[in-house]
Amino acid sequence: MQPLLKVEGLKKYYPIRKGFFTSRKGYVKAVDHLSFQVFPGETLGIVGESGSGKSTMGRTVIRLEEPTEGRILFNNQDISRSSMAELRGLRKEMQIIFQDPYSSLNPRKRIGDLLAEPMQVHFSFDDSTTKQKVNDLLEIVGLSQQHRNRYPHEFSGGQRQRIGIARALTLQPKLIVCDEPVSALDVSIQSQILNLLKELQGEFQLTYLFIAHGLAAVKYVSDRIAVMYLGQIVELAPTQEIFKQPKHPYTQALLDAYPAADPIVRNRERIVLEGDIPSPAHPPQGCRFHTRCPFAQTRCQEEEPLLNGEHHLVACHFPLS
Amino acid sequence: MLQYIARRIVIAVPVLFGVTIFNFVIMHLAPGNPVDMFVNPFATEADIAIKKAQLGLNDPIWVQYIHWLQNLLQGNLGYSFSTYEPVTQMISVRFGPTFLLMGSSLLIAYLLAIPIGIISATRQYSTIDYTATTFSFLGVSIPHFFMGLGAIYLFAVVWPVFPTGGMNQLGGDGGLSDTLRHLILPALVLGTGVAGNMVRYVRSSMLEVLGQDYLRTARAKGLREFIVTNKHALRNAMIPIITIIGLDIPLLVGGAVVTEQIFQWPGLGQLTIQSINSRDYPTLMAINFIAAAVVLLSNLLTDIMYSVVDPRIKYNK
Amino acid sequence: MNTAKVSESIHFQQKLGEETGYLKMIWQRFFKHHMAVTGTVVFLLIVLMAVLAPWLAPMDPNRVDPVSFQSAPSAAHILGTDDVGRDVLSRLLYAARVSLSVGLGAVAIYVMIGTLIGAVAGFFGGWIDGLLMRITDIFMSFPYLMVILVLVSVMGPSLTNIIVVLGVLGWPQVARIVRGSVLQIKQMDYVKAAVALGYSAPRIVFSHILPNAFAPILVNATFGMANAIITESSLSFLGMGVQPPTASWGNMLTQAQSLTVLSSQPWMWLPSGFMIVIAVLSINFMGDGLRDAVDPKSFR
Numbered sequence: 001m002q003p004l005l006k007v008e009g010l011k012k013y014y015p016i017r018k019g020f021f022t023s024r025k026g027y028v029k030a031v032d033h034l035s036f037q038v039f040p041g042e043t044l045g046i047v048g049e050s051g052s053g054k055s056t057m058g059r060t061v062i063r064l065e066e067p068t069e070g071r072i073l074f075n076n077q078d079i080s081r082s083s084m085a086e087l088r089g090l091r092k093e094m095q096i097i098f099q100d101p102y103s104s105l106n107p108r109k110r111i112g113d114l115l116a117e118p119m120q121v122h123f124s125f126d127d128s129t130t131k132q133k134v135n136d137l138l139e140i141v142g143l144s145q146q147h148r149n150r151y152p153h154e155f156s157g158g159q160r161q162r163i164g165i166a167r168a169l170t171l172q173p174k175l176i177v178c179d180e181p182v183s184a185l186d187v188s189i190q191s192q193i194l195n196l197l198k199e200l201q202g203e204f205q206l207t208y209l210f211i212a213h214g215l216a217a218v219k220y221v222s223d224r225i226a227v228m229y230l231g232q233i234v235e236l237a238p239t240q241e242i243f244k245q246p247k248h249p250y251t252q253a254l255l256d257a258y259p260a261a262d263p264i265v266r267n268r269e270r271i272v273l274e275g276d277i278p279s280p281a282h283p284p285q286g287c288r289f290h291t292r293c294p295f296a297q298t299r300c301q302e303e304e305p306l307l308n309g310e311h312h313l314v315a316c317h318f319p320l321s
Numbered sequence: 322m323l324q325y326i327a328r329r330i331v332i333a334v335p336v337l338f339g340v341t342i343f344n345f346v347i348m349h350l351a352p353g354n355p356v357d358m359f360v361n362p363f364a365t366e367a368d369i370a371i372k373k374a375q376l377g378l379n380d381p382i383w384v385q386y387i388h389w390l391q392n393l394l395q396g397n398l399g400y401s402f403s404t405y406e407p408v409t410q411m412i413s414v415r416f417g418p419t420f421l422l423m424g425s426s427l428l429i430a431y432l433l434a435i436p437i438g439i440i441s442a443t444r445q446y447s448t449i450d451y452t453a454t455t456f457s458f459l460g461v462s463i464p465h466f467f468m469g470l471g472a473i474y475l476f477a478v479v480w481p482v483f484p485t486g487g488m489n490q491l492g493g494d495g496g497l498s499d500t501l502r503h504l505i506l507p508a509l510v511l512g513t514g515v516a517g518n519m520v521r522y523v524r525s526s527m528l529e530v531l532g533q534d535y536l537r538t539a540r541a542k543g544l545r546e547f548i549v550t551n552k553h554a555l556r557n558a559m560i561p562i563i564t565i566i567g568l569d570i571p572l573l574v575g576g577a578v579v580t581e582q583i584f585q586w587p588g589l590g591q592l593t594i595q596s597i598n599s600r601d602y603p604t605l606m607a608i609n610f611i612a613a614a615v616v617l618l619s620n621l622l623t624d625i626m627y628s629v630v631d632p633r634i635k636y637n638k
Numbered sequence: 639m640n641t642a643k644v645s646e647s648i649h650f651q652q653k654l655g656e657e658t659g660y661l662k663m664i665w666q667r668f669f670k671h672h673m674a675v676t677g678t679v680v681f682l683l684i685v686l687m688a689v690l691a692p693w694l695a696p697m698d699p700n701r702v703d704p705v706s707f708q709s710a711p712s713a714a715h716i717l718g719t720d721d722v723g724r725d726v727l728s729r730l731l732y733a734a735r736v737s738l739s740v741g742l743g744a745v746a747i748y749v750m751i752g753t754l755i756g757a758v759a760g761f762f763g764g765w766i767d768g769l770l771m772r773i774t775d776i777f778m779s780f781p782y783l784m785v786i787l788v789l790v791s792v793m794g795p796s797l798t799n800i801i802v803v804l805g806v807l808g809w810p811q812v813a814r815i816v817r818g819s820v821l822q823i824k825q826m827d828y829v830k831a832a833v834a835l836g837y838s839a840p841r842i843v844f845s846h847i848l849p850n851a852f853a854p855i856l857v858n859a860t861f862g863m864a865n866a867i868i869t870e871s872s873l874s875f876l877g878m879g880v881q882p883p884t885a886s887w888g889n890m891l892t893q894a895q896s897l898t899v900l901s902s903q904p905w906m907w908l909p910s911g912f913m914i915v916i917a918v919l920s921i922n923f924m925g926d927g928l929r930d931a932v933d934p935k936s937f938r
Contacts, residue, residue, distance in 0.1 A: 332772075340776055340779055340780065343780075344785075348788075348792070455673075458919060458922050459915070459919065461864075462868075462922050464875075464914055464915075466875045470891065470907065471911070473900060474901065478901040574784065575781065575783030575784065576783075578783055579783070579872050579875075579876070582876060583895070594876060597787055605788055609784055609785065609788065613779050620779070
């Protein structure tokens, strides 16, 4: 099957400026040489701590940030160097849902206008069609058409996130980047939104790039999961495999961070991460995880492991078995 | 730190060039031919042409600008169109009085604004605060010229304790006390005008600091209110207060023009008005250049002081 | 206004939104500010005065009374006459038109220029931002009143020229404020969403960013109007502004530079001086109330 999105060697560096005018002192390597594919209709979960570069990656893939290097193939078309004008047409195909439902809706726009505007810009519907489509969208995400004339501040966080989802759907995209869409919401609301996203995926044949902080959040929605650490993917495998048989010590550590219900599992030795994630401006030499890895050896300090494997990819010299 | 200062200076230089270019272009758009001023009314066309060539007025504007710049670097600001004196000399005579007036006004402004602002902030929403606020608004809202006229009317006409203008008594000894007597009214007028702005600023930056957690901690430790206000709060409030010196200088320069004119204070401001009336462009160019340099320098000093006082300012970007 | 403040005010707008509409809230808070309300009322009276000048004025402001010049207030001339025998009260009323048109005209011009420059600099960033901000620095380093004096004298003193000069020189502060707001708002997710939805740059700037940067611009414009009125009156006072016979509060004071007028004919200069103060003060109070109303810090 043809991948809908194919990322090859993607890099996103932010220059650190210092001294006279613009002489560069170094780079923050937010995303450093990433490659992966997303197939039509699937959900690829992206997991990592704060500072792992997962959000930057999500935004770079749909060109909200300029990639420093690498190729982004969307439907076999390289969009990594397209100009803003060329992109404008392509924007219809890929949308984003943001983490913070408060800052993601313009406080000065009524919900109806907020949802009608994208259609007015990209399609030439007449007014009644647009209105009908807005009503339909509101209904689809579980709101009612009476909400059309209200402003964002009149809604709760969960409702706002529904509006954000409706907005992402206005242009009938193929790919949606979900940038931690539920982490700002109450736990009771989280599952509602996740259910909604899942329903919509089936109904509109959507492809998701689902970014989340922890593994638990993506377990329910993802077909495959990629674990990121310091701008790189350390493990990429189908969801079941990641949970049953993690190969990277970091993935294991993330799994161990959750309290287990099963007493047998609970008594097993757990990997507990110590210290903070190193600065992406000065990532460690060799394997980036070696400073926090309980199994690190000399080789890990010298040689950078590559992401290897068929269905279950891992970047580790001494993968767990 | 040194690098930061160097960077600020490097940025200030092109700005100064920009100001001079802007000035130069304006002056050249001015109606009236400067040659008319130099030659007698009976001069022939040929004479005028020769004179024009001598003055370099036939050169393209940028050549003239380079000439002006070269002369400037040698300390030569050209010759006045109206008095034929070297501009450098005319200005150097006027510099002292203006410096004296602006300096004493700034001092008065600070002596008024800082205590009033602090008292106003510590007693927020009290009668004192409202009175201070009202007066500071008056200070901002009364034009310098009206305040000056009012001051002359009250303190030189109705109750003649001060002279109506000038810097020294005609035929007097020109001594220090005489100058001071002449200085008081214009300095007060200019100073209170600037102070009005400052009070608002001192008050708000003090209020901001007073609301901080570390002051609550200081009070919770049982420190006396006097120490809390004057030691803990004031020191932090000084940071924003320092910056307004830089903001006040352009205001002061403008105010000085009007104030000097009303009090016939023989400074650069009065010279500005005279030069405008006589279309004396070389002198105007020079005054504008100096004023811009002073404004830039004060901005620069403010930035540097700011970074010295506030350790949080980073020198990169 | 620095960037921290802007971000706070943006955050504040959202917080406020939880309870009532933002504008409604500002409106209510403005009305609690007594001085601001008084200022607004006085300002509206002055506007009314300017508009109704032809009906309110007892006589033509430029008509010369051949028998009474420099005459003290009397039944025929309530505020007396000036040095050539024109009615001071009538001139006072008509002069309100000059001050208000300078205030509104100059501010309208510079808010437009400043908003455009600030928005372009903030939105596009990079070298465009660098260049525009250097130009702004240059304009900010002008000794304001001096450059205005020179420009007006070069262009010829007139009402239109004063409005144009004040408008063309006054924009740097607005540009900085707008740039700061735009830089902040640009980081908001709803602007990122607008980019992701494929909106054009002008649509994003004008329809999504600027409406959210409105409050600080309005506050600046109000204070700017007061300053423009003061500057015009100063210029006119110095003879570099509105030229007689057109009446301006500033040029009505010019004669007071003579000691005789100053000391023995106060009706010729005191009323117009007070009118300037009242007009400027009322606008400044309005601005202060507005600033407090939109400032998150004064909210308790």
